[in-house]
Amino acid sequence: MKFAPAARIASFLLLSVSAPALAAGQLPRTVVPVAYDITVKPDARAMIFTGKETIQVEVTEATSVITLNAADLVVESATFDGAAVTVKQDQAAQLLTVTLPRAATKGAHTLTFSWSGKINESPLGLFAIDYKNPDGSAARMLATQFEAPDARRFAPMWDEPSFKATFTLSAEAPADQLTFSNMPVARVSSVAGGKKLYTFATTPKMSSYLLFLGMGDMERRTVMAGKTEIGIITRRGVAEQGQYSLDAAKKLLSYYNDYFGQPYPLPKLDMIAGPGGSQTFGAMENWGAIFYFEQELLFDPARATESNRQRIYTVVAHEMAHQWFGDLVTMSWWDDLWLNEGFASWMEGKASADLNPSWDAKVALVGTEREVALGADSTAATHPIIRKIETVDQIGEAFDGITYQKGQAVIAMLEATLGPDVFRDGIRRYMAKHKYGNTVTDQLWESMAEAAGKPVADIMHDFTLQAGVPLVTLTGATCANGTTSATLTQGRFGLDAVSKQPQTWRVPLRIGVVGQDATSVVVQGAAPATMSVKGCGTLVLNQGKGSYLRARYDAAGHAAIVRDFRTLALADRIGTLGDDYALAMSGDQDLALYLELAGKVPVDASPLEWTMLAGQLGRLAERFQGTPLEDKLNARTVAIISPVMQRVGYQAKAGESPLVTNLRETLIGGLGGIGDAGIAATARRYVAALAGDANAIPPAIRAPILRTYAANATAAEWEALLAITRAEKNPVTRNSYVRLLGGARDAALAQRALDLIKTSELSAPQKASLLRAVASKHPELAFDFALANLSLVDSFTEASNRSTYIAGLGGGSNDPAMPAKITAYAGKNLPEAARGGAARVVAGMAARREVTERLRPAAEVWAAAAK
Secondary structure, three states: OOOOOOOOOOOHHHOOOOOOOOOOOOOOOOEEEEEEEEEEEEEOOOOEEEEEEEEEEEEOOOEEEEEEEOOOEEEEEEEEOOEEOEEEEEOOOOEEEEEEEEEEOOEEEEEEEEEEEEOEOOOOEEEEEEEEOOOOOEEEEEEEEOOOOOHHHOOOEOOOOOOOEEEEEEEEEEOOOEEEEOOOEEEEEEEOOOEEEEEEOOOOOEOHHHOOEEEEOEEEEEEEEOOEEEEEEEEOOOHHHHHHHHHHHHHHHHHHHHHHOOOOOOOEEEEEEEOOOOOOOOEEOOOOEEEEEHHHOOOOOOOOOHHHHHHHHHHHHHHHHHOOEOOOEEEOOHHHOHHHHHHHHHHHHHHHHHHOHHHOHHHHHHHOHHHHHHHHOOOOOOOOOOOOOOOHHHHHHOOOHHHHHHHHHHHHHHHHHHOHHHHHHHHHHHHHHHOOOEEOHHHHHHHHHHHHOOOOHHHHHHHHOOOOEEEEEEEEEEEEOOEEEEEEEEEEEOOOOHHHOOOOOEEEEEEEEOOOOOEEEEEEOOOOEEEEEEOOOOEEOOHHHOOOOEEEEOHHHHHHHHHOHHHOOHHHHHHHHHHHHHHHHHOOOOHHHHHHHHOOOOOOOOHHHHHHHHHHHHHHHHOOOOOHHHHHHHHHHHHHHHHHHHHHOOOOOOOOOHHHHHHHHHHHHHHHHOOOHHHHHHHHHHHHHOOOOOOOOOHHHHHHHHHHHHHOOOHHHHHHHHHHHHHOOOHHHHHHHHHHHOOOOOHHHHHHHHHHHOOOOOOHHHHHHHHHHHHHHOHHHHHHHHHHOHHHHHHHOOHHHOOOHHHHHOOOOOOOOHHHHHHHHHHHHOOHHHOHHHHHHHHHHHHHHHHHHHHHHHHHHHHHOOO
16 A cells, blocks of 8 residues: 655744644534433343433534434434423434434534343443352452443444533442442432432543443552542452552552653542453553453462563553543544554653652563564554544554554653653643543644754654555765764665655654764755764664664674673663564565574573563574474574573572573473473473462463463363363463463364354453454454354344454465455455555465565575574
């Protein structure tokens, strides 16, 4: 696909920040909601609910037709200013049309509805989470999930982010259950049937997708942070596992109140743990009532690894950042979703790094999130950060690595360019100016430019309005009189022919000699540019790896980098490993140069370096899955990684760095996944011990040991794992065991896992996660199963994921016939507007095949050279 070049705007003074024109499918603005008063009565046993609401609306232009959203609801009656009116529902378009007997005049009016709806099995609208109590009895929790376009499954409403209004929510619930929402309970009254009616305080103005309701046999513990009550709500009996998140949230709230310059505006902030799962999300930032699936919020020290603990912290940091970026200030339309997700992703890293210095989180992100972004943005399957959204399916597709990780990376680049203080000033201006409102991206650039005293939109448009990764090349470095000069050029980095089309950016970066202060420059245009820096020695492009680009050196420059590799800063070592590996994949550099650089990483190098290197070597072998070269590459990888594994050992040592603990997980999982005999045998011993002690595996290595066992399982061992799964009472642990059942390398066992999906013993989310787990090692088997059982798979696929879930199952296949099968599936089963996800999967497969063949000659030479 060809992307239009970014618009060029010379100064922030010329920015147009008016609201965007209505996109296709958006609701008219002739009538807008002001305040909702909603009452619902769920019947959790029957999986249905009824509702009624009164909506205060403002008619902005005389009209006799009112259009709003409703989906999967049966509207039974409606009135306008007290008089009955007729309604027409279009379930396919998710629209509800009210026809008035005469045109409504401009001004305030009242609209009412009553309806019935269904409680879903998957996270969609009002949904149920089924689980087992410790005594084996059945339990059911109800919760809501409205992002992106699913509040309309709960009540008729203007279900678009720009229609902000207040919400007063009431819900009927069993008297012995806890019921909770965005705001504190305002009053409770007893009603018939042993139930109570809970009415919550009115919310501030907010978008419909942020409304929340939950109820169940839950318990709540709290802590005060200034004037804000922070609560954690869990199923009964596990509240103590929420203490870690509660403590983290207290520190984060103080940090964010200061950083954003706007105090958190609600009286309470609950974090709700649901014992289920989703195909598309792990947590949701409902204002004042953040919902998490348990594995993203609860920390069980007897079973969780260090990476689990850090993951929980960053997820809490992400969702709490949304209370400002997304909730207090919300994008006007889903085109600008990155204003929510990119910034929350960046903020989670910023806060985690500042509040947990031992994690070295800022450097770690160079080898993780930044690499994910650069990889996703390097093929024809990419798209701009800001893209046109017109349909419900396209909204679902927007929640991807470009929106999150690339958004995060370009924000980090802007902070590095402006400096942390100026950048924060810009954020504070933006929050103060637009709180309780909606924005487009250019309004953020306006605030940043005001803080910086110079335009930022021109650079940022280049990175948000066009797709792709800049490739900056350094050549001809020479030193004279204490000054080093070199030539910089740029183009587009890509792994396939389509993504290598000519393209330029205005690229801010820092360049300097090792050991000297770096110089900030902006590379722009296609013509070579000469630059100079102080000092003589090895030049490092993109020092600190703060900018979003791939860096390449000529032969002399690369030789100097290899020679002086150990003197580079840690972020530059990790980033250079990433660049060299990517340049080999793209054909811009020989794989041998990357392997030469990798040889400079000693056994006692930083755990972050070995985490990066182990992942790269593992992915190299995976490219040749099912061929003799895979085994040879795995053997070479084992020879390189095993000494590091011996150094860190299986047992965590008192006082060791969290980075070492994480590396241990990576090494066990990587070596065990490719069948290392020693680690596989160790995994079998540990799992056998679970029969007598459910916590027999040390928490620091529990997850990779279980993955190793599952990957290498025999038929008898797989059956033993199935028995453990069936006996497990902890719903989160049981969900993880279900996923493990799909992780066997043996195709016969993968088929056995697929057979489980046809039974009734798994929940809908468990079936979806098991099928995806099988696809990770057996994509052809999983995809063919889905095609043969379409109605079954559709029954447990979340609506927002339907356009990509099945196509994604086949995405890891090396079968030349698979792309055509995916395209045929999409053409037959998906609306034309919903086929973008499948097209991106196919484009990604083409790039992978192209890259694999490009790497094959050098990989064969390297594998044959093993000692």
